Structure formats: C-alpha cells, structure tokens
Amino acid sequence: MLKSDTWIKEQANAGMIQPFVADLVRRVSNPQGEWQRVLSFGLSSAGYDIRLSDREFKVFRRIPGAPPINPKRFDSRVLEDMPLMTGEDGQYFILPANSLALAHSVESFAMPDDVVGVTTCKSTYIRSGVNIPITILEPGWKGVLTLEIANPTPCDVIVFPNEGIAQVLFFTTDSVPEVTYATRKEGPGKYQSQAQKIVLPMV
Structure with missing residues (x-):
C-alpha cells in the first residue's frame, strides 16, 4: 500500500528520513x-521530495583507448568532477548533453523492515529532458542515496543542488520479509550504511 503524508511524517520523526522537512518547500x-x-x-501528499547534495557531481567521460566499463571492476577514471557554479538562480551544476551523472541525496534513510521506497523523477526535470532511473530502497536498508541522473537530450541542462531532485514513494509489504537488506545470510547488503558521498558499483 502506498503511504500518505501522515504515515511518512510519523516514520520520519522516528528516524526514517534525516534531515526531514515537514512541508513542501517551493521558495x-x-x-x-x-x-x-x-x-x-x-x-508531499504521498511521497517525499529529496534534495540533490552540492558535495559531488560526477559525469561519465570517454577515455581514449580505455576498455569498456566493467561493473565488476569499475574504473573511477571515467568520472569527471563537475564544478559547482553560481548564477542568478543560485548554485548549479551543468549536466552535459547525452551524459549520465552520479550524485547523492542530502537526506539519509533508515528503512523499516516492512517498507520499500521507490524513487521517481520530478516532473519539472523530466520535462526539461532530465531523467532519474528508478532506485529501490529495500526493507532494512539505511544510508545516503546515490543518484543516477541522465540527460539524453542534445542540450546541456542545469541541475540545482540543495533543491528537489527526485521523489521517493513508500510502500508497505504484506508482511515483514524473512530476510531484509540488513539481515542477509552473507551479511548486510553491499550498499548498506552509505555515507555522504557517491558510492561506486560493487559486486
């Protein structure tokens, strides 16, 4: 079942979302x-709009002569740090045309054992050509959310840190799972307890 603002506020006050903003801020x-x-x-009414951190914003770049990206042996040299800039609308990053960036949220999460979070892209960004692939916040997972931000358009796009970047929807499972992200047999999932930084692919 999709959870409402009342439920989200109760869980956030118990530590599910930190820092938590109890209203939808537009100015x-x-x-x-x-x-x-x-x-x-x-x-919001049935979700929580998370913010983009201003700490890191890395864009994939092609390295001449480099082999294909291998998710099992990820080479961070393919990522270029983008500078934080300032303009009349505040601070911003440039997301180049036809590119993918890695970043992370301002907020950290501590998911209850019977709750799943699903990220969706904000309509303002998607109408500007920016897409954020779905990320699942599994039952029992905790940490800061690493974000993937795609620009498939032929135009550069401005992305604003410390403002809304995506919405998280929360759903309860029909029962508490036998195994959560925190209680897996081989130990907690590899992305458990992510800190305030971009976490690269791991196997």
Whole structure:
C-alpha cells in the first residue's frame, strides 16, 4: 500500500528520513534576503521530495583507448568532477548533453523492515529532458542515496543542488520479509550504511 503524508511524517520523526522537512518547500530566502523559487522539496501528499547534495557531481567521460566499463571492476577514471557554479538562480551544476551523472541525496534513510521506497523523477526535470532511473530502497536498508541522473537530450541542462531532485514513494509489504537488506545470510547488503558521498558499483 502506498503511504500518505501522515504515515511518512510519523516514520520520519522516528528516524526514517534525516534531515526531514515537514512541508513542501517551493521558495527559500537567498543571501540577499529575497524570496527565490526552488525546485520543491520536502513532504508531499504521498511521497517525499529529496534534495540533490552540492558535495559531488560526477559525469561519465570517454577515455581514449580505455576498455569498456566493467561493473565488476569499475574504473573511477571515467568520472569527471563537475564544478559547482553560481548564477542568478543560485548554485548549479551543468549536466552535459547525452551524459549520465552520479550524485547523492542530502537526506539519509533508515528503512523499516516492512517498507520499500521507490524513487521517481520530478516532473519539472523530466520535462526539461532530465531523467532519474528508478532506485529501490529495500526493507532494512539505511544510508545516503546515490543518484543516477541522465540527460539524453542534445542540450546541456542545469541541475540545482540543495533543491528537489527526485521523489521517493513508500510502500508497505504484506508482511515483514524473512530476510531484509540488513539481515542477509552473507551479511548486510553491499550498499548498506552509505555515507555522504557517491558510492561506486560493487559486486
């Protein structure tokens, strides 16, 4: 069952989402004390809009002569750090045309054992050509969410940190799973307890 804002607020106050914003924020005060529109973040009717961190934003780049990317032996040299820039609409990163970036959320999560989270892209970004593939927050998982942000268009796109980047929907399972992400036989899942940084592929 998809969970409502009332349930999300109760669970967030118990530690499921940190930091937690109990309202949907659409405007913030800039350094000059003026109100500025932002891509909304915080609690919505049946989901939570998470923010993009300003700490890291890495874009895949082709290395001449390099072999194909191997998920089992990932070479981080294919990732280029993009600079944090400032313009009239605030701080931003550039997501180049036909590229994929890795980043992470401001928020950390501690998923209850009977709850699954599903990320969806914000409509404002998807209408600007930016897509965020679905990521599953499994029962028992905790940590900061690594995000994949795709720009399949022929145009560069501006992406704003510390503003909304994706929405997480929360669903309860019909019972507590026999095995959660935290209680797997071989130990917790490999992406358990992700810190405030991009976590690269692991096998």
